[in-house]
Every structure is written in C-alpha cells, then in structure tokens.
Amino acid sequence: MGISAKSLLNRLVQNIPRRKTIPKNPNSTTITTTTPSSPSSILAHLDSGRLSRAVSALYSSRPPLPPSIYARLFAICISPSSLVPARKVEFHLLSTIPHPPTFLLNRAIEAYSRCGSITDARELFDEMPHRDGGTWNSMLASYSTSGQPDEALALFVLMHEDGVRANEVTLACVLGCCASARAHALARQLHGLLVKGGLASNVVLGSSLVDVYGKCLGILDARRAFDDIPSPNAVSWNVLVRRNLEAGEPREAVMAFFRAITESDAPLLTFTFSSALVACADVGALDEGRQIHGTAIKSDVEGDRAVATSLVEMYAKCGALGDARRLFERTPSRDVVLWTSIVSGYASRGRVAEAEALFVEMPVAKSLVTWNAMLSGYVCASRHDRALDFAFEMLRAVTEVDHVSLRLILNACAGLACLEIGEQVHAFVYRHGYDSNRSVNNALLDMYGKCGALRSAESWFFAMGCQRDRVSWNSLISGFARHKRSEEALDVFVEMRREATPNEVTFSTIFAACANVFALREGKQIHAYMIRNNFETGGVIVRGALVDMYSKCRCLDYAGKVFDAEGSRDIILWNSFMLGCAYNGRGDMVLDLFELMQNEGVRADNVTFMAILLGCICEGFVDAGRGYFDRMSGEFDVMPQMEHYECMIELFGRHGRMGELEEFVNRMPFDATVPMWTRVFDCCREYGDSRLGEWAAKHLNESNPATIPVKFDVGNYSN
Known part of the structure; x- marks a missing residue:
C-alpha cells in the first residue's frame, strides 16, 4: 500500500512554486531564483521561530536531507496557523524520499493533530504502507486530544484485531478515552488485559483505572482497582478522593483523604486538599x-487559592461563619470565587443582611454565580419580594442569566403567588431555549x-413530555392538594405510579x-401499598403525614401505632400526634x-404549645393551660404568637372564667383583634355577663365603625 499523489495534492492547499524563489527582502515583490539552502540555514530559521522561512528553505535545499530536519519541522507545527506548513513538509518528505521512515510519518500525524486537522492525520494514517506501535499511539492520542474518545476506542479495537500489542502508553490513552466516553464495560475488559499482562500494579495505569471507574460511577470497582496499586502516588490518592466525591460519596472521600495522610509519605496535591474540604462541606463534617x-x-498549602476558597466554603457550609470570615479576612488576594464563597456562606445560613453587606463591598467584578448566590439567600430566607427586586437589579447588571437564575426567580414568584411575573419568566424561558x-x-x-x-400547571406538565421526572409529579400533586383539590391529587398519584417511583415527598x-x-379508605390503601412495595415508612416525614392523616380521619389508634413504631421522632412528629389527640378530644393524652x-x-416549639392549649380547651384544664402559657417564654424560650392568645381567650371564655x-x-401586649372581641362577646352572651358583654360590644363597634353597631342582649343578638 502506497501513498497516492492525488491524496498528497488534496492535502496541500497551497501550490508549490515550480521555481524555488523567495523575495530579496520582506518589502519587495520581485521574485528571483535562490541558491540552494543548506540544512544549517533551515535549522537557523527554526531556532528563530521562523517556520515559513524554514519551509521555504526546505524547498530550496538539495535532497536528501537528514531525518532530524523533518522531525524538527513537524515538531514546530503546533497551531492551526501551522497546518499549511505541515502539509508542505509532508509533501516534500514524500516527494523526495521514496520510503520515508515510519517514525517521521508518526511525527506528521502528531503535527496534524496539534494543528487541529484530525482529518489529515487519519488520512495519512490510513495510507501509510507500514505502521508500528508508535503510529497507532499517535493516532489514538490525536483522537483523544481532539475530544473524539469514541473514535479512539473504535481505532483501538482495530489495533487489537490487527494483532498489534498495546503498551503502557496505549493503555493509558485508551483508559482516558474510556473515562471521557463513560465506557464502563470496555474499561473492565482493559482491566482484564492489564491483569493478564502483569501491568495491574503499574501506578499510572492503576490510577487511570481508578479514574475511569470513578467517572463511570462504578465506585466499588474504583476502590478495588486502587487497592491493587502497591505504592499509590499523590496522583492516585487525588483521583480516589475526587472520584468518590463526584460519585456522591463525600464521606468516603473524606475517609480516603485521611487514609492518604496515614499511608502515603509523598506530599498530597493541593487539589486533594480542596476536594476533601468540599466533601466535608457536603456532609457538614466540621x-x-x-x-x-x-x-x-x-x-x-493553606495559602493556595483553591485550598483557601475550599476552606472558607467548608466553614461557611458547616455553620462556622466566624472561622470562615476570619480566614477570608486574612487571605491577601481575594478573587471573585473567594468572595462568592463567603457571600454564599452567609446567604445559605439565613444571615442575609451580612451577605448583602459583603456583596455590596465586593471590589472585584461580580460573576453570575455571585449574583445567584445572593439571590438564593433571599429565596431561602423567604424574602421573596426582595428576591424579585434583586433579580431586576441583576438583569440590569449582567449580560445574560442561566438556568439557576431563572429557577430562583420562579421560586420567588411562587413564594409571592405572583402569577403575572411568573408568566413573563415563562415567556423568556421559551424565547431563549431554556425550556x-x-x-x-x-x-x-x-x-x-x-x-x-x-390548569396552566396541568398543561405545562403534559407539555414537558419525556422531561417529566418524580419532582414534576410531586409538584403537580402538591398543587392540587394545596388548593383543596384532593380528589384530583389522588388521581394524579395513581397515574404517577405508571411512570415514576414515588418517594417520601410524594x-x-x-x-x-x-x-x-377525610379519605381514610384511600389513605389506608396507600399506606398498605407502601408496605407491600417495601417503601420506607419509618422516616419522620412520612410518619408525621400518616399520623396527621389518621388523626384527622378520627382513627387515633392507627395514628398511635404509627407514632410508636420503631424509628426516630423529631419535633414535627411529636407535634402531629399531639395535635391529633387534641382534635380528637384527648387533651389528657396531649399533656402526657x-x-x-x-x-x-425534644425541645418544644410554638406548635407544641398550640397543641397543649387546644388539649386544655377540650378537657377544661384552665389552670393548667394558664400555667403552660406562662411557661412558654420564661422556661421554654418560645414567644407566644397570635394563635396562642386566641387559644387562651377560648380557654377562659368557653369555661366561664370571665x-x-x-x-x-x-x-x-397588643390590642385585641375583631375575631378576639367577637369571641369574648359570644362568651359573655353565653354566660350572661352583661358588663363584660357591653365592654366587648363597645370595642367591637370601635373596631368596626362602618358597620351597624352591636348591642349586648343576653340570649339574643341585637343590632
């Protein structure tokens, strides 16, 4: 197999002059015939970085030239602007040497790859009469560096079929392509080749295996491959830590870091520290x-920019904002990433005012990530009105937004029930392709x-088509349930099970x-469905919802069984059962x-005391209710809310303690509301207390001057 003249001419985009000429000087347009160039003049041009003149000197020289000249010429072709010179050098090589050395053609393939022409590289590869291992490696590397891992893997299969033995360089390159293409199955086969060839203990190949398994989310395979490396180096440990983190195993990433400290004598990479700190931030491992x-x-390595940023982020996400701030303040060069980390830390912990102050103070240009971090803080703190105002400021300051920005703006619209702006955002999403x-x-x-x-929610749900996931179904069910359309929520749940798997939120x-x-029958059926299909029923969220459902459906025994089931009990679960007992007239159980x-x-909150007061109302425990109300702020540090005062008015009034x-x-500490005065008025009428009744009527009339005056009359309402 030879290289055809036609293919050479096709690759040579510029014609070679029949007369080898160069201008007398750069400003002259006169063409004259030059004297033959020597190899030393070509090398002189190359040493000075004058590739075009070196190629011109090449064509004016007398062949044959030493192979090292061609090798130097191919080596200096390193960018797309060097593509035409590379083609000229190849043309000269093939036209002057009938059988050029294979290694020189390998260098030509590498040159074409660096120049960004993988087509030229593959065409030359296919036409080469003789290929060695270096040829295959050059072409594989060309595909790898040009971002075509699938083509590289296909070429490796051909190489294997041709009986060419892969060496360490080949295998390292192919493993990297497996990682890029997420080719888990092929990586396993390569692992077998490594074991068979006695190369499994090679630290470079072993680290590459860990990397490819980790990127393919085969984290157990990654850990086994790592354990087969007899002497892991710093790169090996870095790959193990990072891949555990990326596979959603931050705790394993932290453990791998501490293994590296105890088992490795070599200093770890700064990236390893950074990844381990990110893992700590993810799990709150302060x-x-x-x-x-x-x-x-x-x-x-504390002063390394990536490590310093990860430290600030770790302390902030773990709630140690004082440590994060101190480290931030003593970091000399603060870039936008570091500023964003501290702003995000304060914002995510609900300390929006401090985050806002830092945001305003930033001396560097704010990135979109910074704006999103501040916007997220407003949304998470339920300051939705401020979030929308801030979003408009952001739109004036940045050139474009991303999907995170749009999601947060929509969250703010949802929090304010602001349909008009939400629809405008929807139009923007549609126009800019974010749908x-x-x-x-x-x-x-x-x-x-x-x-x-x-109706819009339903229409959009169906328009999402194959993009629907469990979150989509949960949102639709929640929308119906929130607006008292529970029968439709139940119908959607039935449909959901055909397409997605429910979770605890569902x-x-x-x-x-x-x-x-009060759909007790349907609730029992869904509870049974969970048990039959081995869904987790012991989580506090699901148990709380079950207790609430059974309690409201007057099935307190079932609620008690769910409450007493094995598992942890948080304040929400306690409150659910206590409220359920109160609603069912079992105030004694509430106090117990x-x-x-x-x-x-378990620390009580305002809902807990709401349940206690309701229990005291239904049982007539007036003195006990007054005692619990007095203990709220003093002993339990829970400030009474409006609903607690309403309960106390109900407690005194219902039981005649006028x-x-x-x-x-x-x-x-505040003026009674109209509903409060109305309840006082009703109680006075019930118990015949005319003095207090007239007092309540007076305040009702003062509170509602535009209405018909209320007059107290025992046994009747009189206007």
Whole structure:
C-alpha cells in the first residue's frame, strides 16, 4: 500500500512554486531564483521561530536531507496557523524520499493533530504502507486530544484485531478515552488485559483505572482497582478522593483523604486538599474539616487559592461563619470565587443582611454565580419580594442569566403567588431555549401550582413530555392538594405510579391530601401499598403525614401505632400526634405526650404549645393551660404568637372564667383583634355577663365603625 499523489495534492492547499524563489527582502515583490539552502540555514530559521522561512528553505535545499530536519519541522507545527506548513513538509518528505521512515510519518500525524486537522492525520494514517506501535499511539492520542474518545476506542479495537500489542502508553490513552466516553464495560475488559499482562500494579495505569471507574460511577470497582496499586502516588490518592466525591460519596472521600495522610509519605496535591474540604462541606463534617485545615497548614498549602476558597466554603457550609470570615479576612488576594464563597456562606445560613453587606463591598467584578448566590439567600430566607427586586437589579447588571437564575426567580414568584411575573419568566424561558432544562421546567410547574393556576400547571406538565421526572409529579400533586383539590391529587398519584417511583415527598403530600377530605379508605390503601412495595415508612416525614392523616380521619389508634413504631421522632412528629389527640378530644393524652417528649430531650416549639392549649380547651384544664402559657417564654424560650392568645381567650371564655378573661385581654401586649372581641362577646352572651358583654360590644363597634353597631342582649343578638 502506497501513498497516492492525488491524496498528497488534496492535502496541500497551497501550490508549490515550480521555481524555488523567495523575495530579496520582506518589502519587495520581485521574485528571483535562490541558491540552494543548506540544512544549517533551515535549522537557523527554526531556532528563530521562523517556520515559513524554514519551509521555504526546505524547498530550496538539495535532497536528501537528514531525518532530524523533518522531525524538527513537524515538531514546530503546533497551531492551526501551522497546518499549511505541515502539509508542505509532508509533501516534500514524500516527494523526495521514496520510503520515508515510519517514525517521521508518526511525527506528521502528531503535527496534524496539534494543528487541529484530525482529518489529515487519519488520512495519512490510513495510507501509510507500514505502521508500528508508535503510529497507532499517535493516532489514538490525536483522537483523544481532539475530544473524539469514541473514535479512539473504535481505532483501538482495530489495533487489537490487527494483532498489534498495546503498551503502557496505549493503555493509558485508551483508559482516558474510556473515562471521557463513560465506557464502563470496555474499561473492565482493559482491566482484564492489564491483569493478564502483569501491568495491574503499574501506578499510572492503576490510577487511570481508578479514574475511569470513578467517572463511570462504578465506585466499588474504583476502590478495588486502587487497592491493587502497591505504592499509590499523590496522583492516585487525588483521583480516589475526587472520584468518590463526584460519585456522591463525600464521606468516603473524606475517609480516603485521611487514609492518604496515614499511608502515603509523598506530599498530597493541593487539589486533594480542596476536594476533601468540599466533601466535608457536603456532609457538614466540621471536625474533620478542621483536621484537614491543620494538615494544610503543616503542608504549607493553606495559602493556595483553591485550598483557601475550599476552606472558607467548608466553614461557611458547616455553620462556622466566624472561622470562615476570619480566614477570608486574612487571605491577601481575594478573587471573585473567594468572595462568592463567603457571600454564599452567609446567604445559605439565613444571615442575609451580612451577605448583602459583603456583596455590596465586593471590589472585584461580580460573576453570575455571585449574583445567584445572593439571590438564593433571599429565596431561602423567604424574602421573596426582595428576591424579585434583586433579580431586576441583576438583569440590569449582567449580560445574560442561566438556568439557576431563572429557577430562583420562579421560586420567588411562587413564594409571592405572583402569577403575572411568573408568566413573563415563562415567556423568556421559551424565547431563549431554556425550556429544555428540567430544573427550570419543574420550577415553572411549581410556580403555577403555588399560584393556583392549576390548569396552566396541568398543561405545562403534559407539555414537558419525556422531561417529566418524580419532582414534576410531586409538584403537580402538591398543587392540587394545596388548593383543596384532593380528589384530583389522588388521581394524579395513581397515574404517577405508571411512570415514576414515588418517594417520601410524594407520600407525605398525598397523605395530607387524604387528610383534607377525610379519605381514610384511600389513605389506608396507600399506606398498605407502601408496605407491600417495601417503601420506607419509618422516616419522620412520612410518619408525621400518616399520623396527621389518621388523626384527622378520627382513627387515633392507627395514628398511635404509627407514632410508636420503631424509628426516630423529631419535633414535627411529636407535634402531629399531639395535635391529633387534641382534635380528637384527648387533651389528657396531649399533656402526657408533652411530659414524655420532655423526658426524651425534644425541645418544644410554638406548635407544641398550640397543641397543649387546644388539649386544655377540650378537657377544661384552665389552670393548667394558664400555667403552660406562662411557661412558654420564661422556661421554654418560645414567644407566644397570635394563635396562642386566641387559644387562651377560648380557654377562659368557653369555661366561664370571665374575670380571668377580662384580665388576660387587658394584659395582652397588643390590642385585641375583631375575631378576639367577637369571641369574648359570644362568651359573655353565653354566660350572661352583661358588663363584660357591653365592654366587648363597645370595642367591637370601635373596631368596626362602618358597620351597624352591636348591642349586648343576653340570649339574643341585637343590632
């Protein structure tokens, strides 16, 4: 097999002059015939970086030239602008040497790859009469560096079929392509070749195996491959830590880092520290993060920009904002990434004012990520009105937004039930092609559901088509349940099971829908479905929803069984059962549960005391209710809310403690509301207390001067 003249001419985009001429000087247009050039003049041009003149000198020289000249010429072709000179050098080589050395053609393939012409490289490869291992490696490397891993893997299969033995360079390149193409199955076959060829202990190839398995999310295979490396180096440990992190195993990443400290004598890479700190941030491992910080100081890498940024992010995400701020302040060169980390840290922890101050103080240009971090802080803090105002500021300051920005703006619209702006964002999403982004689509669906535009939510849900996922189904179910259309929520749940697998959010939402319409039969069926299909029923979220559903459906025994089931119990679960007991007229059980909750060390909140007061109302425990109300702020540090004052008015009034009712209303730290005065008025009418009744009527009339005056008359309402 030879290289055809036609293919050479096709690759040579510029014609070679018949007369070898160069200008007398750069400004002259006169063409004259030059004297033959020597190899030394070609090398002189190359040493000075004058590739075009070196190629011109090549064509004016007398063949044959030493192979080293061609090798130097191919080596200096390193960019797309060098493509034509590379073609000229290849043309000269093939036209002057009938059988050029294979290694020179390999250098030509490499030159074409560096110049960005993988087509020229493959054409030359296909026409070469003789190929060696270096030829295959050059072509494989060309595909790899040009971002075509699938083509490289296909070429490797051909190489194997031709009986060419792969060496360490080949295998390293192919493993890298497996990682890029996520070719897990082929990586396993290559692993077998490594073991068979006795190369499994090679640290470079072993590290490449760990890398490809990790990128293919075969993290167990990655760990086994790592354990087969007899002496892992710093790169090996870095790959292990990073791949565990990227595979969603941050705890394993942290453990791998501490293994590296104890088992490796070589200094770890700064990237390894950074990845381990990110893993600590993901799981809130503050103690481990502090230990890594200490190791970073000992290893003198604390000042590295990536490590410093990861440290600030770790402390911030773990809630140690003081440590994060101190480290931030003593970092001399603060780039936009570091500023974004500290702003995001304060914003994500709900300390929006401090995040805002830092955001304003930033001396460097703010990136879109910085704007998104601040916007996220407003949304997470439920400051949705400020979030929208900030979004408009952001749109004036940045050239473009991304899917994160749009999702957060839609979240703010949902929080404010602002359908008009939400629809405008939807139009923007459609015009700019973001309707292919699943997170944006789900945010749109959630916005329509929370704004009560359920017809739009349904239409958009069906328009999403194959992009629908479990989050989409949950949003639609939640929209119907939120707006008291529980029967439709149940219908959607039935349809969901044909397309997606429910999770605890699904079940908690659908049990709430059942509770809204007292659908005990459907609730029991769904509970049984969970048990039959081995869904987790012991989580506090699902148990809380089950307790609430059974309680509201007057099935307190079932609620008690769910509450007593094995598993942890958080304050929400306690509150659900206590409220359920109160709604079912079992105030005595509420007080017993409260004492049990105290014994288990669970801290009461305002909902807990709401349940206690409701229990005291239904049982007539007036003195006990007054005692619990007084203990709220003093002993439990829970400030009474409006609903607690309403409960106390109900407690005193329902049970005829009119004097205490009058005293309580007079001592409230705010003026009684119209519903409160109305309840006082009704209680006075019920118990025949004309003095207090006239007092309540007076305040009702003052509160509603535009209405017909209310007059107190025992046994009747008189206007």
